[in-house]
Structure formats: C-alpha cells, structure tokens
Amino acid sequence: MDNEASEEIVRTRLRHWFAPIVDEPSWRSNLVDAQAEQLLNWGMAQVEQTAVHSQRLPDEDANPLLEKGSTAVRLIMAGVNDLIGTIGKEPEFDLVDDTMTRLLKNLRWLTNQPLRPDNLRRVSQFNQARETEDREAAFQHLLALIQTDAP
Incomplete structure (x- = not known):
C-alpha cells in the first residue's frame, strides 16, 4: 500500500468515525465557541491517531478499534461539556x-x-476553578486533564 492510499484510508475513516461526533450537540451546549473549537480539535486528534494506527488493517479489523475510540472520545467530550455546565x-x-x-x-x-x-492535581484545579465560577480556567484544567500522547 503506497503513502497516498494510506492517507486516503485515514481520511475516509476519520470522516466516517468523527463526523457523527461533530454533528452531535451534547458535547458543546455549555461551551463558548473557542472552547468548543479546542475540544473539537482534541477529539479529532484522538480519532485521527486511531485511524493512523489502524490504516494498514482491513476494515473488519479497524472498525472495532475506531468505534471504541470514537465512542470514548464522544463520551469524554460530552463529560467535559457536562462538567462545564455545572x-x-x-x-x-x-x-x-x-x-x-x-x-x-x-x-x-x-x-x-x-x-x-x-490527573488528581488537574481534578483539584478544576474543582477550585468551578468553585470560583471561572469557566475558562475550569475548561483549561479539563482540557489538560484529558490530554493523551496524540499529536
């Protein structure tokens, strides 16, 4: 498989598995646009990482990995939104x-x-920002909390 074909597989899988997340309102209803954009970029990086790691696998092997990853990303994004909503x-x-x-x-x-x-420190920082009703600081602490090794 050449590089161009691999890149097309990644793009196709990313579109298929990430597009439904973008269209779902449950992850952004409590966020301002700039926060939603940051969270969206985080989510796309996570799903893209899975798509890249699975690019050489046939669809029947890659799809369960992509489904798991995109479901976890959607749930994490919704959790961030719900926490900001509190x-x-x-x-x-x-x-x-x-x-x-x-x-x-x-x-x-x-x-x-x-x-x-x-992670425990990040949770504590979020709770402190939540108590002072500093939505931006709380969001940034949550964003730092969910960081992974994805680029």
Missing part, C-alpha cells in the same frame, strides 16, 4: 463527582493506560 449552579448530589468519574473512566478506556499521576 459551573454557577447549585451542585446536585454527587453530580460533579459522578460526571468526573465517568470522564476519567472513559479516558482510561480511550488510552488503555492507567491515569497519569498529575
């Missing part, structure tokens, strides 16, 4: 903790790796 509202019983737990579980599912040591 800022400035009276916290419902354990809603923030439950949402953060789901986000972290989905991050582990996406990366197939244990959480990084600095």
Whole structure:
C-alpha cells in the first residue's frame, strides 16, 4: 500500500468515525465557541491517531478499534461539556463527582493506560476553578486533564 492510499484510508475513516461526533450537540451546549473549537480539535486528534494506527488493517479489523475510540472520545467530550455546565449552579448530589468519574473512566478506556499521576492535581484545579465560577480556567484544567500522547 503506497503513502497516498494510506492517507486516503485515514481520511475516509476519520470522516466516517468523527463526523457523527461533530454533528452531535451534547458535547458543546455549555461551551463558548473557542472552547468548543479546542475540544473539537482534541477529539479529532484522538480519532485521527486511531485511524493512523489502524490504516494498514482491513476494515473488519479497524472498525472495532475506531468505534471504541470514537465512542470514548464522544463520551469524554460530552463529560467535559457536562462538567462545564455545572459551573454557577447549585451542585446536585454527587453530580460533579459522578460526571468526573465517568470522564476519567472513559479516558482510561480511550488510552488503555492507567491515569497519569498529575490527573488528581488537574481534578483539584478544576474543582477550585468551578468553585470560583471561572469557566475558562475550569475548561483549561479539563482540557489538560484529558490530554493523551496524540499529536
């Protein structure tokens, strides 16, 4: 398979698996446009990384990997959106903790790796920004929290 064919496979798979995420409102309803763009770029990098790693696999082998990756990305993006949506509202019983737990579980599912040591610090920083109702700082702490080794 030549380079051009490999690149076309990556583009096709990225379109197929990432386009439904872009069209879904559940990941951006609580974000300002600049935040949504940053989160969208993060999500695309994650799905693209899976598409690149699976480019030499036939579709029947690549599709389960891409489905898992795109589902995890969609759930993480929705979790970030939901957590930002809690800022400035009276916290419902354990809603923030439950949402953060789901986000972290989905991050582990996406990366197939244990959480990084600095994740606890990022969660604490998010909680502090949330308490002071600093939406931008809270978002940036969440964005740092979900960073992986994807380019």
